[in-house]
Amino acid sequence: MTPILELDAISRRFEKKLDSVERLARRLGADLRETCVNAVDAASFHIQRGEVVGLVGESGCGKSTLGRMVAGLLPVSDGVIRYEGTDITDAKTAAAREKRLSIQMIFQDPMSSLNPRMKVAEIIGEAAVYHGLTTRREVAGYVDELLRKVGLDPAFAQRYPHQMSGGQRQRIGIARALAVQPEFLICDESIAALDVSIQAQVINLFQDLRRDLDLTYLFISHDLGVVEHIADRVVVMYLGRIVEIASTAALFDVPRHPYTQALLDQVPRLGAGRQEFRTVKGEIPSPLNPPTGCHFHPRCPMAGPRCGREVPRTLTTDGHSTACHLHDGGVA
Amino acid sequence: MSILDVRDLQTHFFTDAGVVKAVDGVSFSLSAGEVLGLVGESGSGKSVTGFSILRLVDAPGRVVGGQINFKGQDLAKLSDREMRALRGNRIAMIFQDPMMTLNPVLRIETQMVEAVRAHDRVSQKAACDRAIGTLAKVGIPSPAERLTAYPHQFSGGMRQRVAIAIALLNGPDLIVADEPTTALDVTIQSQILAEVQQLARETGTALIWITHDLAVVAGLADKISVMYAGRIVESGPTDAVLTAPGHPYTQGLLGSIPGHGRRGERLTQIPGMAPNMALLPDGCAFAPRCTRVSDTCRSRAPEITAIDPARSLRCFHPSVTMTSIT
Ligand SMILES: Nc1ncnc2c1ncn2[C@@H]1O[C@H](COP(=O)(O)OP(=O)(O)OP(=O)(O)O)[C@@H](O)[C@H]1O
Ligand SMILES: Nc1ncnc2c1ncn2[C@@H]1O[C@H](COP(=O)(O)OP(=O)(O)OP(=O)(O)O)[C@@H](O)[C@H]1O
Ligand code: SF4
Numbered sequence: 027m028t029p030i031l032e033l034d035a036i037s038r039r040f041e042k043k044l045d046s047v048e049r050l051a052r053r054l055g056a057d058l059r060e061t062c063v064n065a066v067d068a069a070s071f072h073i074q075r076g077e078v079v080g081l082v083g084e085s086g087c088g089k090s091t092l093g094r095m096v097a098g099l100l101p102v103s104d105g106v107i108r109y110e111g112t113d114i115t116d117a118k119t120a121a122a123r124e125k126r127l128s129i130q131m132i133f134q135d136p137m138s139s140l141n142p143r144m145k146v147a148e149i150i151g152e153a154a155v156y157h158g159l160t161t162r163r164e165v166a167g168y169v170d171e172l173l174r175k176v177g178l179d180p181a182f183a184q185r186y187p188h189q190m191s192g193g194q195r196q197r198i199g200i201a202r203a204l205a206v207q208p209e210f211l212i213c214d215e216s217i218a219a220l221d222v223s224i225q226a227q228v229i230n231l232f233q234d235l236r237r238d239l240d241l242t243y244l245f246i247s248h249d250l251g252v253v254e255h256i257a258d259r260v261v262v263m264y265l266g267r268i269v270e271i272a273s274t275a276a277l278f279d280v281p282r283h284p285y286t287q288a289l290l291d292q293v294p295r296l297g298a299g300r301q302e303f304r305t306v307k308g309e310i311p312s313p314l315n316p317p318t319g320c321h322f323h324p325r326c327p328m329a330g331p332r333c334g335r336e337v338p339r340t341l342t343t344d345g346h347s348t349a350c351h352l353h354d355g356g357v358a
Numbered sequence: 359m360s361i362l363d364v365r366d367l368q369t370h371f372f373t374d375a376g377v378v379k380a381v382d383g384v385s386f387s388l389s390a391g392e393v394l395g396l397v398g399e400s401g402s403g404k405s406v407t408g409f410s411i412l413r414l415v416d417a418p419g420r421v422v423g424g425q426i427n428f429k430g431q432d433l434a435k436l437s438d439r440e441m442r443a444l445r446g447n448r449i450a451m452i453f454q455d456p457m458m459t460l461n462p463v464l465r466i467e468t469q470m471v472e473a474v475r476a477h478d479r480v481s482q483k484a485a486c487d488r489a490i491g492t493l494a495k496v497g498i499p500s501p502a503e504r505l506t507a508y509p510h511q512f513s514g515g516m517r518q519r520v521a522i523a524i525a526l527l528n529g530p531d532l533i534v535a536d537e538p539t540t541a542l543d544v545t546i547q548s549q550i551l552a553e554v555q556q557l558a559r560e561t562g563t564a565l566i567w568i569t570h571d572l573a574v575v576a577g578l579a580d581k582i583s584v585m586y587a588g589r590i591v592e593s594g595p596t597d598a599v600l601t602a603p604g605h606p607y608t609q610g611l612l613g614s615i616p617g618h619g620r621r622g623e624r625l626t627q628i629p630g631m632a633p634n635m636a637l638l639p640d641g642c643a644f645a646p647r648c649t650r651v652s653d654t655c656r657s658r659a660p661e662i663t664a665i666d667p668a669r670s671l672r673c674f675h676p677s678v679t680m681t682s683i684t
């Protein structure tokens with residue numbers, strides 16, 4: 027079966043801009059320059075129709091960049107993206123553009139992605155009318171139905187974003203994405219900013235929509251508990267590279283990559299009782315100046331001489347992929 | 359012997375939309391080396407509780423009632439000067455954003471030496487040595503060299519550790535930590551939790567750890583207080599509260615956390631949403647969202663009641679048996 031989405035060695039490079047603290051420091055005379063980052067470095071994986079794939083990793087490892095390339099919001103530097111077998115990397119053809127519409131992205135901060143001067147009815151209905159999925163005359167009913175689908179009273183159509191709670195705004199963001207009848211949703215930390223009780227509502231909503239609308243998800247999060255809960259498979263990234271891909275059960279029960287193992291070790295868990303918190307040695311290295319060979323080697327407890335020299339290949343057995351020399355002839 | 363004893367603390371904000379009773383009768387106490395996890399949803403009054411202890415509440419807010427006893431002193435009775443002498447010295451606060459503590463235009467060294475010498479008449483050299491020792495304690499590699507850096511030369515996690523080092527500099531008796539790891543990655547969070555855990559154990563510093571993440575306090579805190587709408591609704595030893603929660607709100611919070619062993623299952627939802635703090639209902643503030651609500655709950659507000667010497671609940675129909683204190 028052709029996967030709904032295939033990523034074939036996609037990469038993205040950025041000129042690194044300075045953050046506000048750094049800009050201030052530069053004005054005060056610090057020697058700070060802009061440099062190049064390999065935010066995503068030859069990432070390959072596929073997603074089957076109806077699957078929920080989780081994408082995890084530490085801050086700055088390239089999760090959002092990957093998601094935005096898939097959504098067509100950011101051009102790729104290298105590589106190919108296929109949707110149902112069609113190359114959509116550049117979306118030049120009408121066929122590619124139509125496929126693109128099937129992919130929608132939901133963002134972390136609903137407030138900044140919703141136009142504050144538009145009423146909910148316009149926010150949700152606008153794109154649907156533009157793409158001919160409903161008409162001007164029927165759009166009100168179309169919006170009502172979407173609001174019901176995401177568990178909101180249709181009366182919300184007449185409100186502005188600032189008149190709603192965080193969880194309600196997140197639902198508006200979801201309704202807007204659903205309005206163009208997507209098949210594939212990319213959720214980028216969509217629930218990270220919400221309180222646990224509201225998080226639970228949105229997670230349940232994602233599960234219901236998946237069942238009712240036969241949706242496929244790429245679910246980006248740094249919250250491993252949430253990913254474990256909703257994903258079928260999980261992709262782990264470290265400094266721009268994919269280091270492990272496995273079914274959720276395999277990844278959480280028998281992680282193979284030392285980085286995944288370290289990451290899972292750190293998750294605070296309910297019911298574990300008083301916990302001895304442990305630390306992964308070392309810092310997250312700068313993506314501007316990544317370590318040679320395996321990016322994880324300065325922090326890896328298993329590292330050997332080969333790890334600093336040679337970039338590990340990705341090997342797959344039993345549907346479980348790992349990029350680590352330990353699983354490819356040893357680290358010596 | 360308790361270090362901190364908060365009794366019936368009330369902090370209100372006098373806004374145009376009405377009086378927001380952000381903290382409305384909060385009580386707890388802490389002994390040396392003890393860790394209290396203060397949990398609750400956004401807006402429940404956790405930060406305002408922390409700010410009130412340090413007397414950092416600004417207009418339109420005001421502490422309008424209650425006592426805060428710190429090592430036998432009533433903090434409300436101290437002059438501003440006496441309070442400043444205590445702050446950053448015997449009591450320290452760590453904020454969610456380390457830049458609330460750090461000055462972007464000063465070297466770490468300058469900031470740390472100043473923080474030491476504001477409270478201690480020691481030489482520049484001695485202050486510097488203490489700064490280096492404290493940075494090492496929070497896991498900053500080669501602290502002597504890092505001391506000359508500016509905040510922007512550190513990663514987010516390192517900045518937070520520097521802010522924590524500043525809080526530790528004068529060996530405080532109490533640290534109020536307001537979600538200091540919420541914005542950080544699990545790996546860095548774990549590093550910081552390991553450090554504060556060791557600190558409480560070794561130096562007897564008492565900690566109030568404010569968070570909305572029950573999983574964090576599960577591993578860290580000795581006891582938990584759960585806040586809802588400005589009040590503590592349940593408190594007790596961590597294990598007891600997490601394994602046998604008595605308040606419907608605590609139960610809802612626990613049920614809504616995704617995690618191990620419940621893959622793909624439906625999460626429990628607390629119906630409705632966080633209350634508007636300027637328009638709280640009569641009776642129990644949780645009543646509009648509660649599955650066990652009765653007429654009594656709507657007409658009267660429940661009082662916090664001890665169910666054993668260490669545990670208390672604010673609910674007419676809790677799910678653990680109320681036994682009289684013997
Ligand atoms: N527009 C941009 N310009 C320059 N650099 C960028 C840009 N977007 C991302 N980067 C850099 O690319 C890397 C990957 O960033 P990305 O936002 O994809 O990470 P992430 O995994 O989503 O992190 P987080 O968990 O913090 O959201 C980072 O080093 C980041 O600084
Ligand atoms: N300056 C202010 N003016 C008016 N109301 C305020 C002010 N500061 C806080 N409040 C109100 O006090 C209540 C408690 O706020 P607080 O910041 O303590 O919540 P919190 O539990 O720390 O939430 P969070 O998890 O979002 O940090 C909220 O309802 C808030 O709106
Ligand atoms: S390749 Fe080497 S350094 Fe990288 S994860 Fe495997 S053992 Fe560790």
Ligand code: SF4
Pocket residue numbers: 605606607642643644645646648649650651652655660672673674675676
């Ligand atoms: S007092 Fe009543 S409404 Fe309030 S939490 Fe208890 S049962 Fe629910």
Ligand SMILES: [Mg+2]
Pocket residue numbers: 089090091214215
């Ligand atoms: Mg991101």
Ligand SMILES: [Mg+2]
Pocket residue numbers: 404405406536
């Ligand atoms: Mg707060």
